[in-house]
Amino acid sequence: xxxxxxxxxxxxxxxxxxxxxxxxxxxxxxxxxxxxxxxxxxxxxxxxxxxxxxxxxxxxxxxxxxxxxxxxxxxxxxxxxxxxxxxxxxxxxxxxxxxxxxxxxxxxxxxxxxxxxxxxxxxxxxxxxxxxxxxxxxxxxxxxxxxxxxxxxxxxxxxxxxxxxxxxxxxxxxxxxxxxxxxxxxxxxxxxxxxxxxxxxxxxxxxxxxxxxxxxxxxxxxxxxxxxxxxxxxxxxxxxxxxxxxxxxxxxxxxxxxxxxxxxxxxxxxxxxxxxxxxxxxxxxx
Amino acid sequence: xxxxxxxxxxxxxxxxxxxxxxxxxxxxxxxxxxxxxxxxxxxxxxxxxxxxxxxxxxxxxxxxxxxxxxxxxxxxxxxxxxxxxxxxxxxxxxxxxxxxxxxxxxxxxxxxxxxxxxxxxxxxxxxxxxxxxxxxxxxxxxxxxxxxxxxxxxxxxxxxxxxxxxxxxxxxxxxxxxxxxxxxxxxxxxxxxxxxxxxxxxxxxxxxxxxxxxxxxxxxxxxxxxxxxxxxxxxxxxxxxxxxxxxxxxxxxxxxxxxxxxxxxxxxxxxxxxxxxxxxxxxxxxxxxxxxxxxxxxxxxxxxxxxxxxxxxxxxxxxxxxxxxxxxxxxxxxxxxxxxxxxxxxxxxxxxxxxxxxxxxxxxxxxxxxxxxxxxxxxxxxxxxxxxxxxxxxxx
Numbered sequence: 001x002x003x004x005x006x007x008x009x010x011x012x013x014x015x016x017x018x019x020x021x022x023x024x025x026x027x028x029x030x031x032x033x034x035x036x037x038x039x040x041x042x043x044x045x046x047x048x049x050x051x052x053x054x055x056x057x058x059x060x061x062x063x064x065x066x067x068x069x070x071x072x073x074x075x076x077x078x079x080x081x082x083x084x085x086x087x088x089x090x091x092x093x094x095x096x097x098x099x100x101x102x103x104x105x106x107x108x109x110x111x112x113x114x115x116x117x118x119x120x121x122x123x124x125x126x127x128x129x130x131x132x133x134x135x136x137x138x139x140x141x142x143x144x145x146x147x148x149x150x151x152x153x154x155x156x157x158x159x160x161x162x163x164x165x166x167x168x169x170x171x172x173x174x175x176x177x178x179x180x181x182x183x184x185x186x187x188x189x190x191x192x193x194x195x196x197x198x199x200x201x202x203x204x205x206x207x208x209x210x211x212x213x214x215x216x217x218x219x220x221x222x223x224x225x226x227x228x229x230x231x232x233x234x235x236x237x238x239x240x241x242x243x244x245x246x247x248x249x250x251x252x253x254x255x256x257x258x259x260x261x262x263x264x265x266x267x268x269x270x271x272x273x274x275x276x277x278x279x280x281x282x283x284x285x286x
Numbered sequence: 287x288x289x290x291x292x293x294x295x296x297x298x299x300x301x302x303x304x305x306x307x308x309x310x311x312x313x314x315x316x317x318x319x320x321x322x323x324x325x326x327x328x329x330x331x332x333x334x335x336x337x338x339x340x341x342x343x344x345x346x347x348x349x350x351x352x353x354x355x356x357x358x359x360x361x362x363x364x365x366x367x368x369x370x371x372x373x374x375x376x377x378x379x380x381x382x383x384x385x386x387x388x389x390x391x392x393x394x395x396x397x398x399x400x401x402x403x404x405x406x407x408x409x410x411x412x413x414x415x416x417x418x419x420x421x422x423x424x425x426x427x428x429x430x431x432x433x434x435x436x437x438x439x440x441x442x443x444x445x446x447x448x449x450x451x452x453x454x455x456x457x458x459x460x461x462x463x464x465x466x467x468x469x470x471x472x473x474x475x476x477x478x479x480x481x482x483x484x485x486x487x488x489x490x491x492x493x494x495x496x497x498x499x500x501x502x503x504x505x506x507x508x509x510x511x512x513x514x515x516x517x518x519x520x521x522x523x524x525x526x527x528x529x530x531x532x533x534x535x536x537x538x539x540x541x542x543x544x545x546x547x548x549x550x551x552x553x554x555x556x557x558x559x560x561x562x563x564x565x566x567x568x569x570x571x572x573x574x575x576x577x578x579x580x581x582x583x584x585x586x587x588x589x590x591x592x593x594x595x596x597x598x599x600x601x602x603x604x605x606x607x608x609x610x611x612x613x614x615x616x617x618x619x620x621x622x623x624x625x626x627x628x629x630x631x632x633x634x635x636x637x638x639x640x641x642x643x644x645x646x647x648x649x650x651x652x653x654x655x656x657x658x659x660x661x662x663x664x665x666x667x668x669x670x671x672x673x674x675x676x677x678x679x680x681x682x
Contacts, residue, residue, distance in 0.1 A: 002510060009506045115327035117527050119558045137538055210503050210531060212559050216325070220501075256507035263458075263499040 002256070004134050010245070010252040012140050012209070015147035017244030019202035020225040022154065022237055023075070023195020029171035029235030030188055032091060033083055036098040038199055039222030040105035041078075045071040045200025046120075046207035046217060047109055053122055060124035064204050071200020072193040079192040102222065109215040117214040120207040143205050150198060151241060158237065163190060171235055220265055227268040231275050233285025243283060247271060313356040314349075314620065316341070316611055317376035319397065320388030320604070321364035325501065325527065328555045329600045333388030333411060334359060336601030339588050340608035350616045357608075358382060362393050369393030373400035373408075382406065383620045386607045388600070391415035391460040398425045407625045409611055412549065412603035415460045416682055419649045424622055426629055426649045428610055428638070429603045430572050432461075433680050435548055436468025438655040438671050439521060439570045443469075443546055444476055444490050446669065447568075449519035453494040453512045455505075455532065457550075462500075462523035465548055469521055493517050502528060505535050513541050520545045526553040529567075530560035537563040544568055552599035557663055567660045568668055572640040573599040574656040576667035585639045596664065602639040609637050610651075650679050 020042060027035045049067035056062065082101065086094040126138040127145075136144075158164035166187040169177035178184045202221075207213045228247055232239030251267050254260045275282060318337050321330035337357055345354045358380045362369040369389060376382045377400070385401050385408040387394040394413035401408035402422030410418050412429035419425050443449050452473070456466040470492070477489045493515040496508060509532070512520065522532050522545060529551045536545060547556075547569040557564050575586065575596070585605055589597035610629060617631075618624030632651075635643035643651045655671040671677055 002514060005510050006507050009504075009510075013504065110323065115323045115325075117325075117328070117555065117559055119561070135538075135540060211534065211561060212503070212527065212530070214325070252507045255504075256511050258494060258496055258511060261458075261497050264502065264504070265499065 006252050006256050007249075008134070008136050008140060008144075010249040012143050012248075013252065014245035014248030015143050016202050016206055016221070017224065017228050017248055018241040019147060019150065019198045019205075020221060021228045021232065021240035021244050023192075023199050024225055025229050025232065025235055025237055025240040026167070026171075026191050026195050028229065030167070030174060030191060031083065031087065031094075033086075033094045034098065034226070035078075035083075036095070036222060036226075037078060037101040037105065038075075038196070039218035039225065040102045041071050041075055041196045041199040042203040042206075042221055043105065043109060043213075043215065043218040044074055045203030046213045047113060047203075048200070049122075049204040049207060050118060050120055050213045053120065058121060058123045060122040060208070063122060064201065067204045068197040068200045071203070072197035075192040075196020075199070076189050078196075079189060102218075106215050106218070113213075113215070115215060117212040120211050120213055122208050139209050143209060146201070146205065150201065154194070154198075154237070157194070163187065167191060224265070224268045227272040227275075229282075230272055230280075231282055233282030236282070236284040239282055239284025313354050314615060315356050315358055315380055315382045316608065317373075317380060317382035317385040318357050318359040318388055318604075319362045319369060319372045319376070319385075319393075320359070321390065321393075322361035324363040324365075326364040326390060326525070328526070328553060329390075329598075330361070330364070330388060332553070332598055332601040333604035335589065335593060336585075336597070336604035337386065337388060337411075337608050339585065339592070339601075340605040340612070343584075343588075344608070344612050350612055355608075355612060359388075362389050362397075364390055364393055366393050366396035369397040370400055373397040373404075377401065377404045377406050383615060384409065384611045384625060386411060386604065386611060387413055388604045388607075389413065391418065391464075394418055395421070395460070398422075401425065405622050407614075407622050407629075409607045409629075411607040412600055413461075414549070415464050420682065423649070424626055426610075426626075426646070426651075428606045428643070428651045429599075429640070430549060430570075430655065431650050431679055432464035433468045433682070434655060434677060435570050436465045436470075437472040437680070438657075438676050439465070439546055439548065440469050440472035440476065441671070441676055442568070442570065442657055442669075443519050443521060444473065447519060447544060447546075449490070449517075449544075450488065451491050451493045451515075451517045451519075453515060453517035453520045454492055454496075455508065455512075455520065455522040455524075456495070456497045457500055457523045457525070457528060458497040459500045461525070461550065463497075465523045466521070498528075500525070500528070503531050505532050506539065509536050509539050509541060512536075513539055517543060519543055522546070523548060523550065525550040526556040527559060529556050530558075530564070533567055534560045534563035546570070549599050552658070552665070554595050554598060557660060557665075562663075564660045565663075569658050569665075570655060571599045571658055572653070572656050573597070573602045573665075574658065574667055574670065575665050579636075579642075581637055581641075582639050599640065606638040606640050606643075610635070610643070613637070647679055648682075652678055 045067045048070040049063040052063040126142045128138040129136040166182045228244045232243030320333040341357045360372040387410045391413040398421040407424040410427040414432040549571045551569045552571040614625045614628035618628035657668040658665040659668040
């Protein structure tokens with residue numbers, strides 16, 4: 001039963017990674033930009049969610065969609081206000097700008113909301129399992145179910161809608177897609193919107209799960225999400241999701257061993273090194 | 287004529303300037319540093335406020351021998367290199383008479399080295415690492431040190447709470463490791479005594495032990511493994527954020543045995559972030575919120591009045607550090623050696639919130655160890671250790 005219990009934790013953790021990686025890998029797939037500031041959107045989602053809980057409604061189901069909306073819009077803003085002007089520049093320019101933006105965002109949150117960790121007082125009820133052998137709390141159930149719903153919705157969008165078709169076209173060859181009449185600008189903007197909304201959702205869910213919001217909460221997620229992108233293969237959403245779950249599984253299983261004292265967060269780095277050394281394309285990369 | 291006016295005018299200006307400067311020099315400068323930003327900001331701000339309350343109390347009562355105290359403070363963001371730079375600034379530029387660390391062990395160690403080398407005394411308000419006061423003759427500590435805290439924790443766990451199977455979770459930094467090390471040493475000592483007394487079956491067993499990195503927020507797989515070992519008690523060293531996660535996740539998993547924390551838990555943030563799961567957590571600290579000593583009540587009221595939140599050990603320790611510094615300056619003057627001598631000569635110092643300080647041994651305050659428990663969302667009295675065997679810092 002220990003295995004099953006640990007599997008639950010891995011699923012929850014993997015869900016967060018999956019939600020984060022989707023935006024990152026989609027953006028890379030189309031624009032070939034490493035969007036480091038994505039983790040800043042994760043934190044933004046958490047803070048917006050907190051703000052709503054404290055000032056509008058303490059109902060989680062009100063806070064979540066609003067936080068996702070705000071995050072989505074912020075993502076579009078970053079594209080239209082920053083990356084848009086860097087699309088033809090060498091790749092290092094948007095990369096450095098993204099890093100700078102991420103750092104600036106963390107400082108902004110600190111200045112506005114203070115450096116303290118804050119509790120996340122959300123009210124909600126959800127399914128839960130409590131047996132002698134397995135405990136799945138309502139928060140854990142919520143994260144797993146919600147992520148599954150989001151992933152299903154995403155699958156539907158990518159494979160069954162015109163928007164999704166435009167996406168796939170853009171990520172294969174953006175110039176050709178544009179020449180074929182795809183509204184590249186719209187596709188990219190929607191791409192940013194959805195990816196950022198999911199990142200915001202991840203932020204809200206983690207704020208709920210750990211009951212804390214603080215300016216640097218995105219720092220670890222920032223580089224771990226990248227490890228997942230590399231492991232899954234740049235541009236592959238399926239790869240990203242699978243890689244996210246895999247990394248979470250490895251972290252959880254190794255963490256449960258009493259003798260394993262390597263810090264959990266460093267495992268991701270090791271995975272990154274090995275992937276780049278032995279299979280730089282990632283699991284599902286093209 | 288114009289020349290005479292100019293000369294008189296300039297002389298007057300210079301005179302006023304000199305008078306102004308002379309008036310300015312009438313304050314006694316005390317240096318202070320704490321993490322005002324970063325993950326430890328809640329503790330740093332609390333320490334600063336505690337120190338400021340002490341400064342205000344003293345100045346309201348007339349200052350030290352007629353002179354007011356001026357607290358010169360900087361933010362070290364809980365980083366050793368920042369603290370070292372701040373120490374140099376306080377010594378060379380601000381020319382403080384004494385320095386007080388309102389910060390954690392790692393930055394405090396760095397600063398202590400600088401203060402000792404420059405010949406300026408420094409008091410560690412609450413940083414616990416043993417090596418801090420070993421830095422030199424001018425470095426003192428008013429807070430609990432790791433040895434006493436770990437030893438008291440072991441006596442609490444084994445002799446008062448009667449646990450024989452204990453799981454240990456250690457935060458992997460100066461603070462967490464030192465605490466667990468002394469906890470385990472005392473347990474070994476207790477075990478030896480039990481064997482000698484023919485009670486070998488009553489030995490304490492450490493059924494699980496693991497380190498985790500500072501900043502970790504996910505403990506569920508560790509706790510699941512701990513749960514499988516069926517301990518009677520968990521000793522977990524942590525700061526308030528990690529502690530909140532450990533305790534809330536443990537309860538979520540259905541672990542119901544007592545969890546013993548230390549001064550790192552001693553913050554309203556622990557209760558805020560950990561939520562209702564924190565009920566019943568017992569901690570080893572030195573602030574008794576239920577004390578009826580006058581200085582405690584005065585401090586607690588003033589702190590809550592100024593901040594709107596209840597005070598914590600960190601604020602109380604910073605307050606006490608200023609109190610001790612002011613006393614030493616009053617008695618000994620501003621020379622470093624005299625200040626050190628004054629502190630070493632302290633006996634039954636009642637004006638400390640985390641006191642009374644019975645005396646200073648090897649530059650560390652010896653006083654009661656308070657055990658507090660979370661009840662009704664607040665820290666309350668559980669018990670006090672005054673037994674010299676527990677509260678006297680061991681020889682290092």
